[in-house]
Amino acid sequence: MNCDARQEQLEQAVFEGGIHALVEDQREHLEACADCSSHFALLQQLIGEALDAQPAALSPQLRALVHERAARALRATRSDAIFRWEVAAPLAVALLALPIAIGQGWLWTHGLSYLLEPWLPASVLTGLTIFYAASAALTLGGLYGSLPFAIAYANRNRLEAP
Amino acid sequence: MHSDEDLMAALASGDETALAALIDRYAAGVHAYLLRHSGNREDADDLLQETWVRVARSAKRFDTARRFRSWVYGIATNLARDLFRRRTTKERALRTLSMTPSATPGADSADRGELRERIAALPENMRAVLLLRYYEGMNEAEMAESLEIPRGTVKSRLHAALRNLRGCYGVSR
Numbered sequence: 645m646n647c648d649a650r651q652e653q654l655e656q657a658v659f660e661g662g663i664h665a666l667v668e669d670q671r672e673h674l675e676a677c678a679d680c681s682s683h684f685a686l687l688q689q690l691i692g693e694a695l696d697a698q699p700a701a702l703s704p705q706l707r708a709l710v711h712e713r714a715a716r717a718l719r720a721t722r723s724d725a726i727f728r729w730e731v732a733a734p735l736a737v738a739l740l741a742l743p744i745a746i747g748q749g750w751l752w753t754h755g756l757s758y759l760l761e762p763w764l765p766a767s768v769l770t771g772l773t774i775f776y777a778a779s780a781a782l783t784l785g786g787l788y789g790s791l792p793f794a795i796a797y798a799n800r801n802r803l804e805a806p
Numbered sequence: 807m808h809s810d811e812d813l814m815a816a817l818a819s820g821d822e823t824a825l826a827a828l829i830d831r832y833a834a835g836v837h838a839y840l841l842r843h844s845g846n847r848e849d850a851d852d853l854l855q856e857t858w859v860r861v862a863r864s865a866k867r868f869d870t871a872r873r874f875r876s877w878v879y880g881i882a883t884n885l886a887r888d889l890f891r892r893r894t895t896k897e898r899a900l901r902t903l904s905m906t907p908s909a910t911p912g913a914d915s916a917d918r919g920e921l922r923e924r925i926a927a928l929p930e931n932m933r934a935v936l937l938l939r940y941y942e943g944m945n946e947a948e949m950a951e952s953l954e955i956p957r958g959t960v961k962s963r964l965h966a967a968l969r970n971l972r973g974c975y976g977v978s979r
Contacts, residue, residue, distance in 0.1 A: 699838030
């Protein structure tokens with residue numbers, strides 16, 4: 645058995661029991677091998693330190709603060725119905741701007757096509773139009789898609805605020 | 807006495823007494839863990855509050871097949887890790903030196919102090935497994951569940967952490 649395996653055995657035995665028997669069994673090796681003996685000493689020190697460092701009770705103020713914040717967060721999770729309505733209303737208002745954005749995009753592509761038609765071949769113009777339309781669709785999609793998340797985030801912050 | 811998982815089921819339905827019971831059962835231990843992990847009391851206090859806010863928010867999604875203890879320590883570890891990543895190296899160096907004092911002052915208190923400093927100086931992922939194993943007494947399965955990593959990784963990180971401690975820490979018998 646190599647030293648790595650012995651050290652792993654020692655680590656296991658510390659928690660799973662049988663450390664005394666194992667140490668007795670490997671006493672000769674532990675006395676002869678500096679690497680394993682320092683590993684065992686470190687384990688002893690770690691265990692001693694961990695046993696001494698029992699968690700202190702929380703201060704009443706901190707305990708109260710933890711409970712208050714967690715309870716507020718718990719109550720905020722129960723207001724799903726309000727949450728949905730509060731998302732739907734701003735989203736409906738924001739959707740009013742959608743026809744304007746689409747109309748503006750249509751005007752831009754047609755205006756530019758009309759201006760550039762004498763200089764650029766039709767295939768390039770079609771490519772540019774598709775590229776523009778795709779970018780505009782992605783931007784609008786991202787914007788409208790992120791709205792519910794932004795509203796939900798703001799809403800949760802409001803419900804969890806003191 | 808209700809099990810942790812029973813209390814989580816009650817918490818999922820909005821029972822605040824279950825929340826209080828879980829806080830009484832685990833908050834002190836998690837706080838001590840965060841204190842050792844972050845090396846700073848203010849950070850540990852903030853992280854503890856955030857941990858329990860996450861517990862309350864995620865109660866409905868909690869899988870009762872999981873162990874609550876592993877789950878809550880996993881949340882605390884992730885939050886501590888996020889904080890650690892946000893910190894600059896300089897801040898970290900300043901903060902990692904203040905660890906919890908030993909409960910029993912004695913002849914080896916200087917060694918213990920040095921040991922705590924060395925633990926604080928370990929890479930974050932090694933420190934987490936070492937603290938969960940030796941201070942929280944978790945077994946490999948619990949640590950793997952808590953940190954959401956394979957058991958083999960837990961084993962190798964723990965071994966590397968001990969090697970790392972031994973490499974820079976002159977332990978004598």
